[in-house]
Amino acid sequence: MTSQTSSGQGGVTGLLGQIGRVPPALLALILAVILFFVGGLLNPNFVNANQAVNIVRLAAFLGIVAAGQTLVIISGNEGIDLSVGGIVTLAAILIYRISDGNDTLLLPALGVALLAGTLIGVINGLGIIAINIPPLVMTLGMTGVIQGTILVVTQGELIGDTPPLLAQVIAAPGPLGIPGVVIVWVVLGLLMWLLLERTTYGKQLFAIGVNRRTARLSGVRVPQVVIATYALSGMLAAFGGFVLLGFTQTVFLNLGGPYLFPSIAAVVVGGTLLAGGKGGYFGTMSGALVLTLIESLLRAAQLQEAYQLMVFGLILLALLTIYGRQRNLRQ
Amino acid sequence: MTVSLSAQHVVKRYGGVVALADGHLEVRSGEVVALLGANGSGKSTLSKIITGVVAPNEGQLQLNGQPITFASPRDARRAGIAAVYQELSLIPDMSVAENIWLTHEPYQLWRVNRRKMRQDTQKLLDLFGGTYRASLTPDAPINSLPPDERQIVEILKALSFQPRIIILDEATASLDSQQVDRLFDLVARWKSEGMAVVFVSHRMEEIFRIADRATVLRNGRHVGDRLMQGTTERDLVNLMIESAAQPHAHERPPLQADAPVRLQVENLQAGPIAGVNLTLRDGELLGLGGLQGQGQSELLLALFGALPISRGTVTLSGERVRYGHPWEAMERGVAFVPGDRGSEGLLLSRSILENMHLPSWAKFGFPLKMRQAEAEAQRSADELRLVMAGLGAPVSSLSGGNAQKVVIGKWLLRSPRLLLLNDPTKGVDVGAKGEFYTLLNQLRAQGTAILFYSSDDDELIGLCDRVLVLHDGQVSADLRGGDVTRVNLVSASMGGGGAVVGG
Numbered sequence: 001m002t003s004q005t006s007s008g009q010g011g012v013t014g015l016l017g018q019i020g021r022v023p024p025a026l027l028a029l030i031l032a033v034i035l036f037f038v039g040g041l042l043n044p045n046f047v048n049a050n051q052a053v054n055i056v057r058l059a060a061f062l063g064i065v066a067a068g069q070t071l072v073i074i075s076g077n078e079g080i081d082l083s084v085g086g087i088v089t090l091a092a093i094l095i096y097r098i099s100d101g102n103d104t105l106l107l108p109a110l111g112v113a114l115l116a117g118t119l120i121g122v123i124n125g126l127g128i129i130a131i132n133i134p135p136l137v138m139t140l141g142m143t144g145v146i147q148g149t150i151l152v153v154t155q156g157e158l159i160g161d162t163p164p165l166l167a168q169v170i171a172a173p174g175p176l177g178i179p180g181v182v183i184v185w186v187v188l189g190l191l192m193w194l195l196l197e198r199t200t201y202g203k204q205l206f207a208i209g210v211n212r213r214t215a216r217l218s219g220v221r222v223p224q225v226v227i228a229t230y231a232l233s234g235m236l237a238a239f240g241g242f243v244l245l246g247f248t249q250t251v252f253l254n255l256g257g258p259y260l261f262p263s264i265a266a267v268v269v270g271g272t273l274l275a276g277g278k279g280g281y282f283g284t285m286s287g288a289l290v291l292t293l294i295e296s297l298l299r300a301a302q303l304q305e306a307y308q309l310m311v312f313g314l315i316l317l318a319l320l321t322i323y324g325r326q327r328n329l330r331q
Numbered sequence: 332m333t334v335s336l337s338a339q340h341v342v343k344r345y346g347g348v349v350a351l352a353d354g355h356l357e358v359r360s361g362e363v364v365a366l367l368g369a370n371g372s373g374k375s376t377l378s379k380i381i382t383g384v385v386a387p388n389e390g391q392l393q394l395n396g397q398p399i400t401f402a403s404p405r406d407a408r409r410a411g412i413a414a415v416y417q418e419l420s421l422i423p424d425m426s427v428a429e430n431i432w433l434t435h436e437p438y439q440l441w442r443v444n445r446r447k448m449r450q451d452t453q454k455l456l457d458l459f460g461g462t463y464r465a466s467l468t469p470d471a472p473i474n475s476l477p478p479d480e481r482q483i484v485e486i487l488k489a490l491s492f493q494p495r496i497i498i499l500d501e502a503t504a505s506l507d508s509q510q511v512d513r514l515f516d517l518v519a520r521w522k523s524e525g526m527a528v529v530f531v532s533h534r535m536e537e538i539f540r541i542a543d544r545a546t547v548l549r550n551g552r553h554v555g556d557r558l559m560q561g562t563t564e565r566d567l568v569n570l571m572i573e574s575a576a577q578p579h580a581h582e583r584p585p586l587q588a589d590a591p592v593r594l595q596v597e598n599l600q601a602g603p604i605a606g607v608n609l610t611l612r613d614g615e616l617l618g619l620g621g622l623q624g625q626g627q628s629e630l631l632l633a634l635f636g637a638l639p640i641s642r643g644t645v646t647l648s649g650e651r652v653r654y655g656h657p658w659e660a661m662e663r664g665v666a667f668v669p670g671d672r673g674s675e676g677l678l679l680s681r682s683i684l685e686n687m688h689l690p691s692w693a694k695f696g697f698p699l700k701m702r703q704a705e706a707e708a709q710r711s712a713d714e715l716r717l718v719m720a721g722l723g724a725p726v727s728s729l730s731g732g733n734a735q736k737v738v739i740g741k742w743l744l745r746s747p748r749l750l751l752l753n754d755p756t757k758g759v760d761v762g763a764k765g766e767f768y769t770l771l772n773q774l775r776a777q778g779t780a781i782l783f784y785s786s787d788d789d790e791l792i793g794l795c796d797r798v799l800v801l802h803d804g805q806v807s808a809d810l811r812g813g814d815v816t817r818v819n820l821v822s823a824s825m826g827g828g829g830a831v832v833g834g
Contacts (some may be wrong), residue, residue: 194698198697198701199698199699200692200695203685203688203689203692203699204689206678206681207685210678210680210681211674211678211679214674214675214676214677214678214689215678215689216637216656217635217637217657217667217669217675217676218689219656219657219658219661219690220658220689277680278680
């Protein structure tokens with residue numbers, strides 16, 4: 001209803017209304033392309049194939065970490081996973097330590113890391129469902145537990161090594177000069193689409209995100225779906241740790257921390273409703289690209305670090321305002 | 332002081348959609364005018380225009396003969412017009428008194444005079460004295476109240492503005508018969524005091540009870556006015572719908588006394604249910620009656636595994652069952668159409684397709700066979716004559732009657748053997764109701780056992796061979812055949828009535 005009237009109004013509101021009708025995932029993608037060429041205006045060296053590959057590679061790390069976050073946010077009821085940063089770090093440290101630079105131990109080490117991430121996710125889910133702890137509190141608390149455990153077990157000494165195979169698979173340019181991580185990301189994107197749009201779990205996930213009572217009265221086992229979602233989030237975060245280790249080839253205690261808030265921002269910029277029940281992973285992928293591009297742009301503009309942060313925050317606010325309008329229009 | 336309101340040739344467009352093409356309404360002091368029309372006929376748009384909620388694109392409103400425009404509901408209230416809506420406007424976390432006096436709290440200097448607010452609230456509540464539970468007090472939070480009491484608060488809130496003209500828009504939908512009687516006594520009093528009343532309702536019987544005149548809309552156009560004296564239900568229904576289908580004129584399939592027993596319930600206790608017995612055979616339509624909130628919803632929820640059973644046994648097709656989750660009941664062919672479409676039956680922002688298949692996705696394998704799912708949903712939509720833009724459209728884009736068809740469709744897709752219905756025609760227009768009754772009879776003919784709670788006595792009389800009336804969580808009467816009459820239903824719902832028979 002309102003969308004029709006808004007087109008009649010001129011000026012900024014009308015323009016925002018127009019923008020608001022483009023699907024969020026596409027909007028973010030268009031924005032990413034525009035930003036890339038704006039970068040070219042600021043710094044002619046910005047626009048070239050190498051730079052493009054580099055940005056997609058950086059976005060891939062963020063995108064992989066944000067995959068689980070997407071599922072958790074879609075599940076609704078204030079769903080959020082603040083433990084992804086901790087899990088990324090834990091997984092990287094586990095693989096670093098278990099494989100100890102040994103290629104043959106890489107897969108078993110990955111298995112252990114994924115299992116650990118899944119387990120943490122299950123505990124998150126159980127706390128939220130069985131003890132009724134709000135997701136924000138539960139996963140924040142879990143972050144503390146993970147960090148404490150890492151400190152106790154390692155005593156602050158991070159020994160081990162990165163298997164050369166991992167670095168090769170993830171970081172080195174593969175076919176057509178595309179790094180392994182980008183291929184991994186694209187495959188993950190397709191799998192996530194399949195999971196969300198073509199499985200019973202995906203359909204039930206959206207259902208519990210919209211209305212848990214309706215879902216339950218339609219036979220959806222809500223607790224199981226919630227626990228599975230946090231478990232998947234934990235597992236995907238652990239996979240993020242695996243990929244990140246391939247890039248950094250070393251570990252430190254706050255390896256995953258800086259990815260936590262961008263992982264949430266990428267989901268939201270990609271058009272997934274923070275309230276749950278609506279969204280998708282292609283949006284998150286676009287969101288990760290946009291965020292990475294903005295960061296690279298600000299760096300290319302050679303602004304001071306403090307100004308970079310300020311501008312980054314302002315751009316985020318502007319983006320979310322546009323999405324907020326869109327939600328109002330659709331209702 | 333007399334008052335009159337008239338709306339002439341009012342038009343309301345939402346973008347390209349014409350919600351009201353030619354609206355017309357007049358009401359005067361001491362008069363009750365019923366505003367009639369099927370869902371989508373424009374009657375809510377018209378009532379929103381006269382209460383200042385929406386502004387008309389064309390046409391004119393006149394108050395006491397003077398042209399007037401309302402910029403907001405506040406403007407309309409200041410002019411003495413207040414409305415009671417079915418969609419409740421109450422704030423759940425606030426108390427009854429706070430809700431009623433919101434925006435016009437009594438002040439003592441700079442502070443809200445809470446004592447006066449409570450006293451005034453109690454005075455208002457006394458208007459409905461004896462028809463609500465003791466837990467309804469000025470200090471009770473809204474979210475602790477059942478739907479009927481919330482509706483009463485909503486009515487009192489409108490009254491607190493001391494309107495000269497009051498619009499009751501489906502205000503009786505969640506009230507029980509005793510509360511409706513009280514409301515009608517009040518309406519009679521308002522009339523004698525010179526107030527004007529606009530009454531919007533789906534219940535024909537109520538319209539004949541209190542209205543002096545009916546204004547009928549069809550497809551956004553005013554199609555006629557009728558004085559209630561000298562008109563018939565048939566005549567009004569004919570005006571409302573082009574091809575008048577009498578809702579209650581239908582053939583009932585014969586009752587098969589020897590059909591296998593589908594459901595047997597013995598001494599069931601769950602929540603407010605205090606020992607209910609019943610037997611339901613294949614192809615039987617068993618009605619549940621009684622006042623609102625006597626345990627009908629809870630009985631259905633318990634039989635669907637959504638409410639834990641504390642004592643008693645449930646036997647389904649000869650097998651004793653005990654469910655921990657609705658999913659287990661569904662696996663045994665039980666389906667449940669809940670009472671509140673929006674909050675219990677539908678995912679409003681999701682597509683029709685996803686709503687239809689929510690209980691059944693698992694059968695489409697991995698990856699989900701979308702083409703097959705779409706074909707099945709389309710077939711079901713066609714059978715139910717669902718009016719929609721497409722299977723991908725969100726359910727929130729549908730009218731009430733069509734939204735309810737989605738809720739029913741999602742269960743029909745599973746071919747249930749036992750169908751539990753919780754007041755399924757609430758807020759559904761006459762045409763869709765008629766289709767629904769036909770559907771119930773088709774299902775019976777196919778051998779589906781149906782347990783059907785309705786807050787509309789006429790529906791129980793028209794459809795059921797047998798009705799169990801619940802009172803305080805127990806069966807207060809078991810009415811069969813010719814005994815299913817309005818008099819018996821009402822007397823049993825008050826706790827008195829026929830022999831208390833179980834089984």
